Amino acid sequence: MSICTTCPYCGVGCGIKTDGIALQGDKQHPANAGRLCVKGSSVLETLGDQDRLLQPEVNGEVVSWDHALSEVADRFRRIVDEHGPDAVAFYVSGQLLTEDYYVANKLMKGFIGSANIDTNSRLCMSSAVVAHKRAFGEDVVPGCYEDLELADLVILTGSNTAWAHPIVYQRIAAAKQARPDMKVVVIDP
Ligand code: SF4
Known part of the structure:
Protein backbone atom coordinates (compact mmCIF):
# COMPACT_ATOMS: atom_id res chain seq x y z
CA MET A 1 0.00 0.00 0.00
CA SER A 2 1.38 3.38 -0.99
CA ILE A 3 1.13 6.38 1.31
CA CYS A 4 1.58 10.10 0.67
CA THR A 5 4.03 11.84 2.95
CA THR A 6 6.42 14.81 3.00
CA CYS A 7 10.18 14.86 2.53
CA PRO A 8 11.72 15.79 5.90
CA TYR A 9 14.98 17.25 4.59
CA CYS A 10 14.25 20.86 3.72
CA GLY A 11 11.61 23.54 3.83
CA VAL A 12 10.47 23.05 0.25
CA GLY A 13 8.23 20.32 1.61
CA CYS A 14 8.10 18.03 -1.40
CA GLY A 15 5.41 15.38 -1.53
CA ILE A 16 6.50 11.74 -1.62
CA LYS A 17 4.58 8.57 -2.42
CA THR A 18 6.05 5.43 -0.94
CA ASP A 19 5.24 1.87 0.05
CA GLY A 20 8.35 1.69 2.25
CA ILE A 21 10.32 -0.19 -0.42
CA ALA A 22 10.29 2.24 -3.32
CA LEU A 23 9.41 5.90 -3.52
CA GLN A 24 8.59 8.54 -6.05
CA GLY A 25 7.74 12.22 -6.09
CA ASP A 26 4.05 12.91 -5.67
CA LYS A 27 2.85 14.25 -9.02
CA GLN A 28 -0.21 15.81 -7.36
CA HIS A 29 1.82 17.71 -4.76
CA PRO A 30 1.88 21.52 -5.24
CA ALA A 31 5.50 21.93 -4.05
CA ASN A 32 7.26 19.48 -6.35
CA ALA A 33 4.73 18.10 -8.88
CA GLY A 34 6.55 14.77 -8.86
CA ARG A 35 10.14 16.06 -8.70
CA LEU A 36 12.53 15.00 -5.94
CA CYS A 37 16.14 16.05 -5.38
CA VAL A 38 18.88 13.60 -4.39
CA LYS A 39 18.12 14.11 -0.69
CA GLY A 40 14.43 13.35 -1.06
CA SER A 41 15.16 10.43 -3.37
CA SER A 42 17.31 8.78 -0.69
CA VAL A 43 14.85 9.12 2.18
CA LEU A 44 14.28 5.36 2.37
CA GLU A 45 17.97 4.82 3.23
CA THR A 46 17.20 6.21 6.67
CA LEU A 47 14.65 3.49 7.44
CA GLY A 48 17.20 0.91 8.56
CA ASP A 49 18.41 1.09 12.16
CA GLN A 50 21.78 -0.69 11.75
CA ASP A 51 23.81 2.52 12.18
CA ARG A 52 21.69 4.04 14.91
CA LEU A 53 22.36 4.24 18.59
CA LEU A 54 19.50 2.15 19.95
CA GLN A 55 20.43 2.15 23.63
CA PRO A 56 21.84 4.90 25.83
CA GLU A 57 25.57 4.83 26.54
CA VAL A 58 27.56 6.56 29.25
CA ASN A 59 31.31 6.77 28.63
CA GLY A 60 30.92 4.21 25.84
CA GLU A 61 29.13 1.66 28.09
CA VAL A 62 25.57 0.58 27.34
CA VAL A 63 23.37 1.50 30.31
CA SER A 64 19.66 1.51 31.11
CA TRP A 65 17.52 4.56 30.34
CA ASP A 66 17.04 5.10 34.10
CA HIS A 67 20.79 5.16 34.58
CA ALA A 68 21.38 7.52 31.64
CA LEU A 69 18.65 9.93 32.68
CA SER A 70 19.88 9.95 36.27
CA GLU A 71 23.38 10.69 35.05
CA VAL A 72 22.20 13.71 33.06
CA ALA A 73 19.95 14.94 35.87
CA ASP A 74 22.69 14.52 38.52
CA ARG A 75 25.25 16.41 36.48
CA PHE A 76 22.82 19.24 35.73
CA ARG A 77 21.91 19.39 39.42
CA ARG A 78 25.55 19.49 40.49
CA ILE A 79 26.46 22.29 38.06
CA VAL A 80 23.38 24.36 38.98
CA ASP A 81 24.07 23.90 42.71
CA GLU A 82 27.72 24.89 42.35
CA HIS A 83 27.52 27.65 39.76
CA GLY A 84 23.88 28.75 39.50
CA PRO A 85 21.23 28.19 36.82
CA ASP A 86 22.98 30.36 34.22
CA ALA A 87 25.83 27.86 34.13
CA VAL A 88 23.71 25.45 32.06
CA ALA A 89 22.01 25.81 28.71
CA PHE A 90 19.82 23.91 26.26
CA TYR A 91 20.39 24.01 22.54
CA VAL A 92 17.30 22.40 21.14
CA SER A 93 16.49 20.86 17.77
CA GLY A 94 14.50 22.79 15.22
CA GLN A 95 12.67 19.56 14.45
CA LEU A 96 10.77 19.50 17.74
CA LEU A 97 7.04 20.04 17.78
CA THR A 98 5.43 23.03 19.50
CA GLU A 99 4.48 20.92 22.52
CA ASP A 100 8.08 19.68 22.86
CA TYR A 101 9.35 23.28 22.78
CA TYR A 102 6.87 24.16 25.49
CA VAL A 103 8.14 21.37 27.73
CA ALA A 104 11.82 22.24 27.12
CA ASN A 105 11.17 25.94 27.79
CA LYS A 106 9.18 25.13 30.91
CA LEU A 107 12.00 22.95 32.19
CA MET A 108 14.69 25.59 31.58
CA LYS A 109 12.78 28.77 32.45
CA GLY A 110 10.25 27.48 34.95
CA PHE A 111 12.23 24.89 36.87
CA ILE A 112 15.95 25.36 36.31
CA GLY A 113 15.50 29.14 36.37
CA SER A 114 17.52 30.34 33.39
CA ALA A 115 16.69 31.83 30.01
CA ASN A 116 19.54 29.87 28.44
CA ILE A 117 17.50 27.99 25.87
CA ASP A 118 17.66 28.45 22.15
CA THR A 119 16.91 26.41 19.10
CA ASN A 120 18.39 26.07 15.66
CA SER A 121 15.04 27.22 14.31
CA ARG A 122 15.85 30.72 15.63
CA LEU A 123 19.28 30.62 14.02
CA CYS A 124 17.64 29.44 10.82
CA MET A 125 14.75 31.90 10.78
CA SER A 126 16.09 35.08 12.41
CA SER A 127 17.68 36.28 9.17
CA ALA A 128 14.42 35.70 7.30
CA VAL A 129 12.44 37.57 9.98
CA VAL A 130 14.77 40.59 9.78
CA ALA A 131 14.62 40.56 5.99
CA HIS A 132 10.82 40.29 5.94
CA LYS A 133 10.49 43.15 8.43
CA ARG A 134 12.77 45.38 6.42
CA ALA A 135 11.15 44.53 3.11
CA PHE A 136 7.48 44.25 4.07
CA GLY A 137 7.19 45.82 7.53
CA GLU A 138 6.30 42.57 9.26
CA ASP A 139 7.32 38.94 9.48
CA VAL A 140 5.18 37.42 6.77
CA VAL A 141 5.76 34.94 4.01
CA PRO A 142 4.55 37.08 1.13
S1 SF4 B 1 13.10 16.50 -2.12
FE1 SF4 B 1 14.83 17.92 -1.89
S2 SF4 B 1 13.96 19.97 -2.30
FE2 SF4 B 1 12.25 18.56 -1.84
S3 SF4 B 1 11.87 18.80 0.39
FE3 SF4 B 1 13.28 17.05 0.09
S4 SF4 B 1 15.32 17.95 0.31
FE4 SF4 B 1 13.92 19.66 -0.06
Whole structure:
Protein backbone atom coordinates (compact mmCIF):
# COMPACT_ATOMS: atom_id res chain seq x y z
CA MET A 1 0.00 0.00 0.00
CA SER A 2 1.38 3.38 -0.99
CA ILE A 3 1.13 6.38 1.31
CA CYS A 4 1.58 10.10 0.67
CA THR A 5 4.03 11.84 2.95
CA THR A 6 6.42 14.81 3.00
CA CYS A 7 10.18 14.86 2.53
CA PRO A 8 11.72 15.79 5.90
CA TYR A 9 14.98 17.25 4.59
CA CYS A 10 14.25 20.86 3.72
CA GLY A 11 11.61 23.54 3.83
CA VAL A 12 10.47 23.05 0.25
CA GLY A 13 8.23 20.32 1.61
CA CYS A 14 8.10 18.03 -1.40
CA GLY A 15 5.41 15.38 -1.53
CA ILE A 16 6.50 11.74 -1.62
CA LYS A 17 4.58 8.57 -2.42
CA THR A 18 6.05 5.43 -0.94
CA ASP A 19 5.24 1.87 0.05
CA GLY A 20 8.35 1.69 2.25
CA ILE A 21 10.32 -0.19 -0.42
CA ALA A 22 10.29 2.24 -3.32
CA LEU A 23 9.41 5.90 -3.52
CA GLN A 24 8.59 8.54 -6.05
CA GLY A 25 7.74 12.22 -6.09
CA ASP A 26 4.05 12.91 -5.67
CA LYS A 27 2.85 14.25 -9.02
CA GLN A 28 -0.21 15.81 -7.36
CA HIS A 29 1.82 17.71 -4.76
CA PRO A 30 1.88 21.52 -5.24
CA ALA A 31 5.50 21.93 -4.05
CA ASN A 32 7.26 19.48 -6.35
CA ALA A 33 4.73 18.10 -8.88
CA GLY A 34 6.55 14.77 -8.86
CA ARG A 35 10.14 16.06 -8.70
CA LEU A 36 12.53 15.00 -5.94
CA CYS A 37 16.14 16.05 -5.38
CA VAL A 38 18.88 13.60 -4.39
CA LYS A 39 18.12 14.11 -0.69
CA GLY A 40 14.43 13.35 -1.06
CA SER A 41 15.16 10.43 -3.37
CA SER A 42 17.31 8.78 -0.69
CA VAL A 43 14.85 9.12 2.18
CA LEU A 44 14.28 5.36 2.37
CA GLU A 45 17.97 4.82 3.23
CA THR A 46 17.20 6.21 6.67
CA LEU A 47 14.65 3.49 7.44
CA GLY A 48 17.20 0.91 8.56
CA ASP A 49 18.41 1.09 12.16
CA GLN A 50 21.78 -0.69 11.75
CA ASP A 51 23.81 2.52 12.18
CA ARG A 52 21.69 4.04 14.91
CA LEU A 53 22.36 4.24 18.59
CA LEU A 54 19.50 2.15 19.95
CA GLN A 55 20.43 2.15 23.63
CA PRO A 56 21.84 4.90 25.83
CA GLU A 57 25.57 4.83 26.54
CA VAL A 58 27.56 6.56 29.25
CA ASN A 59 31.31 6.77 28.63
CA GLY A 60 30.92 4.21 25.84
CA GLU A 61 29.13 1.66 28.09
CA VAL A 62 25.57 0.58 27.34
CA VAL A 63 23.37 1.50 30.31
CA SER A 64 19.66 1.51 31.11
CA TRP A 65 17.52 4.56 30.34
CA ASP A 66 17.04 5.10 34.10
CA HIS A 67 20.79 5.16 34.58
CA ALA A 68 21.38 7.52 31.64
CA LEU A 69 18.65 9.93 32.68
CA SER A 70 19.88 9.95 36.27
CA GLU A 71 23.38 10.69 35.05
CA VAL A 72 22.20 13.71 33.06
CA ALA A 73 19.95 14.94 35.87
CA ASP A 74 22.69 14.52 38.52
CA ARG A 75 25.25 16.41 36.48
CA PHE A 76 22.82 19.24 35.73
CA ARG A 77 21.91 19.39 39.42
CA ARG A 78 25.55 19.49 40.49
CA ILE A 79 26.46 22.29 38.06
CA VAL A 80 23.38 24.36 38.98
CA ASP A 81 24.07 23.90 42.71
CA GLU A 82 27.72 24.89 42.35
CA HIS A 83 27.52 27.65 39.76
CA GLY A 84 23.88 28.75 39.50
CA PRO A 85 21.23 28.19 36.82
CA ASP A 86 22.98 30.36 34.22
CA ALA A 87 25.83 27.86 34.13
CA VAL A 88 23.71 25.45 32.06
CA ALA A 89 22.01 25.81 28.71
CA PHE A 90 19.82 23.91 26.26
CA TYR A 91 20.39 24.01 22.54
CA VAL A 92 17.30 22.40 21.14
CA SER A 93 16.49 20.86 17.77
CA GLY A 94 14.50 22.79 15.22
CA GLN A 95 12.67 19.56 14.45
CA LEU A 96 10.77 19.50 17.74
CA LEU A 97 7.04 20.04 17.78
CA THR A 98 5.43 23.03 19.50
CA GLU A 99 4.48 20.92 22.52
CA ASP A 100 8.08 19.68 22.86
CA TYR A 101 9.35 23.28 22.78
CA TYR A 102 6.87 24.16 25.49
CA VAL A 103 8.14 21.37 27.73
CA ALA A 104 11.82 22.24 27.12
CA ASN A 105 11.17 25.94 27.79
CA LYS A 106 9.18 25.13 30.91
CA LEU A 107 12.00 22.95 32.19
CA MET A 108 14.69 25.59 31.58
CA LYS A 109 12.78 28.77 32.45
CA GLY A 110 10.25 27.48 34.95
CA PHE A 111 12.23 24.89 36.87
CA ILE A 112 15.95 25.36 36.31
CA GLY A 113 15.50 29.14 36.37
CA SER A 114 17.52 30.34 33.39
CA ALA A 115 16.69 31.83 30.01
CA ASN A 116 19.54 29.87 28.44
CA ILE A 117 17.50 27.99 25.87
CA ASP A 118 17.66 28.45 22.15
CA THR A 119 16.91 26.41 19.10
CA ASN A 120 18.39 26.07 15.66
CA SER A 121 15.04 27.22 14.31
CA ARG A 122 15.85 30.72 15.63
CA LEU A 123 19.28 30.62 14.02
CA CYS A 124 17.64 29.44 10.82
CA MET A 125 14.75 31.90 10.78
CA SER A 126 16.09 35.08 12.41
CA SER A 127 17.68 36.28 9.17
CA ALA A 128 14.42 35.70 7.30
CA VAL A 129 12.44 37.57 9.98
CA VAL A 130 14.77 40.59 9.78
CA ALA A 131 14.62 40.56 5.99
CA HIS A 132 10.82 40.29 5.94
CA LYS A 133 10.49 43.15 8.43
CA ARG A 134 12.77 45.38 6.42
CA ALA A 135 11.15 44.53 3.11
CA PHE A 136 7.48 44.25 4.07
CA GLY A 137 7.19 45.82 7.53
CA GLU A 138 6.30 42.57 9.26
CA ASP A 139 7.32 38.94 9.48
CA VAL A 140 5.18 37.42 6.77
CA VAL A 141 5.76 34.94 4.01
CA PRO A 142 4.55 37.08 1.13
CA GLY A 143 4.75 34.71 -1.79
CA CYS A 144 4.26 31.16 -2.99
CA TYR A 145 6.23 29.00 -5.40
CA GLU A 146 4.03 30.01 -8.34
CA ASP A 147 4.90 33.68 -7.66
CA LEU A 148 8.59 32.86 -8.08
CA GLU A 149 7.86 31.27 -11.45
CA LEU A 150 5.82 34.28 -12.61
CA ALA A 151 8.20 36.98 -11.31
CA ASP A 152 10.19 39.10 -13.77
CA LEU A 153 12.97 39.51 -11.20
CA VAL A 154 13.99 37.00 -8.53
CA ILE A 155 16.70 38.09 -6.08
CA LEU A 156 18.39 35.38 -4.01
CA THR A 157 20.29 36.90 -1.10
CA GLY A 158 22.61 34.75 0.95
CA SER A 159 20.97 31.60 -0.37
CA ASN A 160 22.59 28.83 -2.34
CA THR A 161 19.19 27.66 -3.47
CA ALA A 162 20.56 25.06 -5.86
CA TRP A 163 22.22 23.32 -2.94
CA ALA A 164 19.84 23.98 -0.07
CA HIS A 165 16.41 23.95 -1.73
CA PRO A 166 16.97 22.11 -5.00
CA ILE A 167 13.39 21.73 -6.14
CA VAL A 168 12.65 25.45 -5.77
CA TYR A 169 15.85 26.06 -7.71
CA GLN A 170 14.68 23.67 -10.43
CA ARG A 171 11.36 25.51 -10.62
CA ILE A 172 13.12 28.88 -10.97
CA ALA A 173 15.55 27.45 -13.54
CA ALA A 174 12.68 25.98 -15.59
CA ALA A 175 10.80 29.31 -15.46
CA LYS A 176 13.94 31.16 -16.57
CA GLN A 177 14.36 28.72 -19.46
CA ALA A 178 10.74 29.19 -20.50
CA ARG A 179 10.98 32.99 -20.20
CA PRO A 180 14.59 34.04 -20.87
CA ASP A 181 13.72 37.69 -20.07
CA MET A 182 13.19 36.70 -16.44
CA LYS A 183 16.13 37.92 -14.37
CA VAL A 184 17.63 35.96 -11.49
CA VAL A 185 20.07 37.92 -9.35
CA VAL A 186 22.17 36.13 -6.75
CA ILE A 187 23.73 38.23 -3.99
CA ASP A 188 26.37 36.27 -2.11
CA PRO A 189 27.21 38.23 1.04
S1 SF4 B 1 13.96 19.97 -2.30
FE1 SF4 B 1 14.83 17.92 -1.89
S2 SF4 B 1 15.32 17.95 0.31
FE2 SF4 B 1 13.92 19.66 -0.06
S3 SF4 B 1 11.87 18.80 0.39
FE3 SF4 B 1 12.25 18.56 -1.84
S4 SF4 B 1 13.10 16.50 -2.12
FE4 SF4 B 1 13.28 17.05 0.09
